[in-house]
Amino acid sequence: RSKEMGYSDTPGPGYDVDLSPEDGTARRVGAWVGGLETSAPNSVLVSLPTETQLTDSTRRLLDPDIGDAIMRVIVKHWEPERARWSIGDYRHLQKRSKGEVGVGWETYFHSGVTFDRSALPQSAVVEELPIGTLIRLGDKPMEVAAADILAARAALGYPV
Numbered sequence: 001r002s003k004e005m006g007y008s009d010t011p012g013p014g015y016d017v018d019l020s021p022e023d024g025t026a027r028r029v030g031a032w033v034g035g036l037e038t039s040a041p042n043s044v045l046v047s048l049p050t051e052t053q054l055t056d057s058t059r060r061l062l063d064p065d066i067g068d069a070i071m072r073v074i075v076k077h078w079e080p081e082r083a084r085w086s087i088g089d090y091r092h093l094q095k096r097s098k099g100e101v102g103v104g105w106e107t108y109f110h111s112g113v114t115f116d117r118s119a120l121p122q123s124a125v126v127e128e129l130p131i132g133t134l135i136r137l138g139d140k141p142m143e144v145a146a147a148d149i150l151a152a153r154a155a156l157g158y159p160v
Helices: 064-078 088-092 146-155
Strands: 015-019 028-033 043-047 082-085 106-110 124-129 132-137
Touching: 064 082, 064 106, 064 132, 124 146, 132 146
Parallel strands: none
Antiparallel strands: 015 028, 028 043, 082 106, 106 132, 124 132
């Protein structure tokens, strides 16, 4: 681990796995398990190509069905407390405090989190999963309205 990458050289528990292709696209899968150096020590990050990096062979990666399948696999096998399918534009709308659920196109949180269903935007579809709740905002992962992201935050009881 390198100090230039923001990691400590101090050994600690845990490990990380980072897989990325050699074709120059930004897609990758990263997992941090049990480490202490990050703000989310047990986390999974899937980075897909941006619109400008898409090729004919990678375009399907941004289809709603693929994004939903990726979320469901992570939730089923990782059993996280929270997860989201998001892009930078959605993250920049949210001034999150520690412990808050980040909202994205799809937002998953463990069953212990309470929210006001009536405050969700019309685009929201709520699905109860075995150990938590999945909220999807519309059918276009890259085109969620800022107002819908903020309404979902308000439904979770967070300031907007």
